[in-house]
Amino acid sequence: MRLIITLVLSFSTAAQTPFTPPRTVDGKPDLQGVWETRNAASFDVSEVAEGREIPYLPQALEREQKGGRVDPIAHCGMPGIPRLTYMPFPFQIVQRPGVVVFLYEYLHNQRIVTTNPRPHLEGIDFWLGDSVGHWEGDTLVVDVTDLGDKTWLDAARHTHTDALHVVERYTRTGPNTIKYEATIEDPKTYARPWRIAMPLHRNNQPGFELREQECTEGDDGRAIHPQYRPAPQGDPLEFVRSYPAAKGGSK
Amino acid sequence: MRAVSLGMIVAAACLAQAPKPYAPPRTSDGVPDIEGYWQPRNNGAMYSVLPHPGGFFLGAESKEGVVDGGVLPYQPWAAAKVKELTQHMELDPTGHCHYEGIPHAMYFGFQIYETSKYIALLHENMHAWRIVYMDGSPHPKDYSAWMGDSRGHWEGNTLVVDVANNNDKSVFDMAGHFHSDALHVVERFTPVDHDTINYEATIDDAKVFTRPWKMHFALRRAAADYQFLESGCFEGERDQEHLVEGLATLPPDHYKQ
Numbered sequence: 001m002r003l004i005i006t007l008v009l010s011f012s013t014a015a016q017t018p019f020t021p022p023r024t025v026d027g028k029p030d031l032q033g034v035w036e037t038r039n040a041a042s043f044d045v046s047e048v049a050e051g052r053e054i055p056y057l058p059q060a061l062e063r064e065q066k067g068g069r070v071d072p073i074a075h076c077g078m079p080g081i082p083r084l085t086y087m088p089f090p091f092q093i094v095q096r097p098g099v100v101v102f103l104y105e106y107l108h109n110q111r112i113v114t115t116n117p118r119p120h121l122e123g124i125d126f127w128l129g130d131s132v133g134h135w136e137g138d139t140l141v142v143d144v145t146d147l148g149d150k151t152w153l154d155a156a157r158h159t160h161t162d163a164l165h166v167v168e169r170y171t172r173t174g175p176n177t178i179k180y181e182a183t184i185e186d187p188k189t190y191a192r193p194w195r196i197a198m199p200l201h202r203n204n205q206p207g208f209e210l211r212e213q214e215c216t217e218g219d220d221g222r223a224i225h226p227q228y229r230p231a232p233q234g235d236p237l238e239f240v241r242s243y244p245a246a247k248g249g250s251k
Numbered sequence: 252m253r254a255v256s257l258g259m260i261v262a263a264a265c266l267a268q269a270p271k272p273y274a275p276p277r278t279s280d281g282v283p284d285i286e287g288y289w290q291p292r293n294n295g296a297m298y299s300v301l302p303h304p305g306g307f308f309l310g311a312e313s314k315e316g317v318v319d320g321g322v323l324p325y326q327p328w329a330a331a332k333v334k335e336l337t338q339h340m341e342l343d344p345t346g347h348c349h350y351e352g353i354p355h356a357m358y359f360g361f362q363i364y365e366t367s368k369y370i371a372l373l374h375e376n377m378h379a380w381r382i383v384y385m386d387g388s389p390h391p392k393d394y395s396a397w398m399g400d401s402r403g404h405w406e407g408n409t410l411v412v413d414v415a416n417n418n419d420k421s422v423f424d425m426a427g428h429f430h431s432d433a434l435h436v437v438e439r440f441t442p443v444d445h446d447t448i449n450y451e452a453t454i455d456d457a458k459v460f461t462r463p464w465k466m467h468f469a470l471r472r473a474a475a476d477y478q479f480l481e482s483g484c485f486e487g488e489r490d491q492e493h494l495v496e497g498l499a500t501l502p503p504d505h506y507k508q
């Protein structure tokens with residue numbers, strides 16, 4: 001009984017004090033491991049948007065209505081940032097001094113994020129943009145520019161222009177969780193910057209390793225990849241519960 | 252006589268220098284540190300691993316190729332299939348933006364990151380990557396992949412990577428050289444100086460070849476300010492038909508097996 005009380009007390013204490021993350025050899029928070037989201041944001045990103053609202057400009061909505069209706073990932077295009085994070089596939093973070101490397105199972109994407117500041121590249125667009133990182137306390141902040149206008153934020157046709165600017169924040173919140181936040185800015189599309197947030201969960205399955213996920217135009221990998229892995233199991237509504245407004249029961 | 256003298260002088264100079272094997276720096280785990288951006292010397296292997304002429308179809312000329320001995324020991328049926336494949340460049344999977352596979356991916360620049368448990372290789376081309384597990388774990392069962400499955404260990408200063416679980420879809424080059432799902436590749440990365448790794452791959456595929464064969468080439472450390480750019484490929488590739496058209500304009504003996 002005493003043990004149970006002690007445990008309850010220690011849990012409640014843990015909830016109040018910020019998690020102290022383990023460190024890498026160069027003293028930075030250790031983000032390494034295999035992580036995955038367990039939500040449906042890649043189908044409709046408004047589900048993880050603060051206030052569940054995307055502040056569209058009227059002309060952007062009109063543009064969207066006239067635009068293409070086929071999700072670009074159906075043609076094996078890279079999903080862009082931030083969508084790549086919440087595709088329903090795990091990804092692995094590798095850290096070395098001065099660099100954080102993201103290896104995504106989905107369409108074998110990769111990002112090499114330097115944490116030594118450098119200017120963004122100019123005059124060029126990438127599917128995944130140009131990522132420059134730095135540490136703010138225990139949070140990895142990744143500034144992403146040079147994004148093109150070909151990607152969508154989700155399968156629900158939430159679009160953007162090449163003025164898109166994304167600032168991602170990765171903060172360890174527990175032994176098996178990272179808080180992922182992204183501020184999304186595009187003055188040609190949105191009336192103001194808006195924010196999404198979701199937990200990243202460590203994949204703790206023993207012996208779990210990322211597998212190859214390949215895509216040919218017109219399919220999502222199933223046709224040629226016998227080990228096609230369906231969306232990870234988990235609580236699909238966890239992101240809803242993560243917002244204070246949701247906890248209060250009102251929208 | 253003069254040539255002999257020169258040769259003797261060179262030999263003597265080499266002996267006098269008593270070349271010591273290169274001792275690469277060590278990581279905090281005590282293994283050779285070969286981190287960095289590496290690029291193969293321009294060797295034309297992406298066009299053909301064998302010696303080949305230059306030109307539209309086979310790119311830059313290569314007098315040497317990268318295959319030891321300059322011959323691929325195909326079984327007769329496989330040699331016939333190579334000839335057929337050279338007439339159907341539209342089937343080349345890399346033209347459809349697929350993974351190159353191993354060793355094909357090694358003809359392009361890549362970056363090495365070393366950790367205690369694994370070594371990550373990020374290939375710039377096709378934004379491919381692989382994780383070379385260094386913990387002695389076995390290859391997975393019932394798994395096949397374009398890039399196979401890589402498990403490695405150190406033999407002295409040499410990183411040895413065993414690549415199994417290969418599918419039968421990737422190819423060795425653009426010249427129709429192919430393999431089956433019995434492909435097994437053993438790669439050896441040997442640093443020979445600060446800026447050079449000798450890369451060697453032993454290729455075994457009992458369904459296609461009569462014996463294992465080897466390829467080798469040098470990898471050079473890229474300039475310090477070298478930066479990966481995104482290699483996106485799935486953008487409506489439409490060159491396959493041009494390859495076929497180009498092929499029709501070549502003289503019949505342009506490509507020699």
